[in-house]
Amino acid sequence: MAIQLIVASPEPRFRDFAREQVAHISTVELVAEYEDAGGNLHVRILHDRELYPHAAVLLDISSDPEQGLSTLERLIEAAPGMYVILSDHQMSGDFLLRAMRMGSSDFLQLPLKLADFHEAMARLEQHMARLHSQERQIGKIYSFASVKGGIGATTAAINFAAICARQGKSTVLLDLDLDSGDAAAYLGLRHQYSIADAVENLDRLDQSMLEGILARDALGFSVLCAPEEIEKSRLIGEQQVRDIASILVERFDVVVVDGSRGLDGLLLSCLELSNSIFLMLTQEFPALRNAQHYLNALVRAGFGHEAVKIVVNRHAKRGALYATLEQVQQTLGMKPFWVLPNQYEEAMNAVHEARPIVMRAKSELGQSYRGFGKKLGFDGQPASAAATAGRGK
Ligand SMILES: Nc1ncnc2c1ncn2[C@@H]1O[C@H](COP(=O)(O)OP(=O)(O)O)[C@@H](O)[C@H]1O
Ligand SMILES: [Mg+2]
Structure with a gap:
């Protein structure tokens, strides 16, 4: 079963990049795209998760990092264990630590690079494989x-x-x-x-x-x-x-x-x-x-x-x-x-x-x-x- 990914970014180039790269990865499919990082983004993503309960999220927070963190926090609160990849320009150690504590699973540095993106997708796949094997083995x-x-x-x-x-x-x-x-x-x-x-x-x-x-x-x-x-x-x-x-x-x-x-x-x-x-x-x-x-x-x-x-x-x-x-x-x-x-x-x-x-x-x-x-x-x-x-x- 393919891994489902939701992408949210106000930047068309970011979304184009993600869409094109995901198209090359047979194990990942893009199920929803959002062009803004507004205050109710988390609600829309959570609605998507009703259809795709295991969907991961790639969230570009560069336009408003604090707003991005708040979206992350609300997502994790409502769906603990959700896999969220944050993306931003250079992040300070403090900021990374805050994001990690809030439950972010991974980071992608902007501007997006091919190798980084594919490595992040590989980590996501590994995570999902571990989850499924645990589900099977309990x-x-x-x-x-x-x-x-x-x-x-x-x-x-x-x-x-x-x-x-x-x-x-x-x-x-x-x-x-x-x-x-x-x-x-x-x-x-x-x-x-x-x-x-x-x-x-x-x-x-x-x-x-x-x-x-x-x-x-x-x-x-x-x-x-x-x-x-x-x-x-x-x-x-x-x-x-x-x-x-x-x-x-x-x-x-x-x-x-x-x-x-x-x-x-x-x-x-x-x-x-x-x-x-x-x-x-x-x-x-x-x-x-x-x-x-x-x-x-x-x-x-x-x-x-x-x-x-x-x-x-x-x-x-x-x-x-x-x-x-x-x-x-x-x-x-x-x-x-x-x-x-x-x-x-x-x-x-x-x-x-x-x-x-x-x-x-x-x-x-x-x-x-x-x-x-x-x-x-x-x-x-x-x-x-x-x-x-x-x-x-
Ligand atoms: N259906 C049964 N009929 C007769 N004796 C039994 C039966 N089941 C167990 N016993 C005997 O009863 C004793 C206690 O059994 P055990 O399984 O050690 O009980 P417990 O673990 O609850 O202390 C043992 O000597 C066992 O062989
Ligand atoms: Mg006994």
């Missing part, structure tokens, strides 16, 4: 939280990650149970590095360093493990969790979060970025009561019902000690999204063998997990090579 975050320990969040996160990986999605499991993370142990992974190392190196965490820190499961998904030294967990705060989750979601199709910890600020800061939050509970009355508190807290924190989904684990069909599924629905005000059968032996065997249950064709629990994945659009079948080519890991 993945989805699925978080599993449990209303108390031992409910089954880690088991669920592992099995869901395995389903996604089997389908050819680049998948990472983030173990947020920082004090007693089980994910690596359940998968039999020996790991040297953890989220603590990622946090310590946040400012230089490029692809190769991240790959070095991640453990890799035989099923093809990566795991960002919890630290083995508990004191290292204390170094990890809410902002670091946000940063790590953002880095992962930019690089993987699917980020699965093992959120088997209390609903504290740290977990909430990760849930904020999640597309779906699975709140896991069992039918025991204390678990149901906790689930109600959790849901209320999530609503108070601004999470809508479309993001939060209830998963009942270890389904007990009957018994006075358990709430029925109808009672669960009534108490929580929403129907469980999925109900997993009670299969303790299968679940424990899977841990013992360090192999997700979903990989066992005959297991009832495995089958239920496959159904869960399918409901979310992951049928666990490898996608065609062509469809998955070109993505990260």
Whole structure:
């Protein structure tokens, strides 16, 4: 798709030059020209952006630099991230700095020169290419939280990650149970590095360093493990969790979060970025009561019902000690999204063998997990090579 450019200058020679040069660049097209730099120029440009949401602007401010800066300011205010190239005669360092702070993306010195103009267009193309690649690569975050320990969040996160990986999605499991993370142990992974190392190196965490820190499961998904030294967990705060989750979601199709910890600020800061939050509970009355508190807290924190989904684990069909599924629905005000059968032996065997249950064709629990994945659009079948080519890991 061509990059759209809007040109504004009171100088006919400026507009002619831009039009002629753009005509030679197949990747850029001129979509609007304005001959003045008047007080309402920003309104007209913003109207154009409704038609061309990614259009960049080349703005000749030489006739009235202060007016030009004011146009720039209003454009960026209304459309943060808009790519604006300012053009003027010699600009002082102070002026350049002001323009930069107001959000100008590039500068072109007057009189326009061929080489300068083409270099500016090349920078614009690079910028747009980066934007598009980010748009393509942003993945989805699925978080599993449990209303108390031992409910089954880690088991669920592992099995869901395995389903996604089997389908050819680049998948990472983030173990947020920082004090007693089980994910690596359940998968039999020996790991040297953890989220603590990622946090310590946040400012230089490029692809190769991240790959070095991640453990890799035989099923093809990566795991960002919890630290083995508990004191290292204390170094990890809410902002670091946000940063790590953002880095992962930019690089993987699917980020699965093992959120088997209390609903504290740290977990909430990760849930904020999640597309779906699975709140896991069992039918025991204390678990149901906790689930109600959790849901209320999530609503108070601004999470809508479309993001939060209830998963009942270890389904007990009957018994006075358990709430029925109808009672669960009534108490929580929403129907469980999925109900997993009670299969303790299968679940424990899977841990013992360090192999997700979903990989066992005959297991009832495995089958239920496959159904869960399918409901979310992951049928666990490898996608065609062509469809998955070109993505990260
Ligand atoms: N559907 C299930 N049926 C029976 N036992 C299960 C089931 N899912 C998990 N378990 C078992 O319950 C225990 C706690 O599971 P785990 O995933 O570690 O929970 P959490 O992460 O919420 O603390 C483990 O022993 C696990 O094998
Ligand atoms: Mg756990």
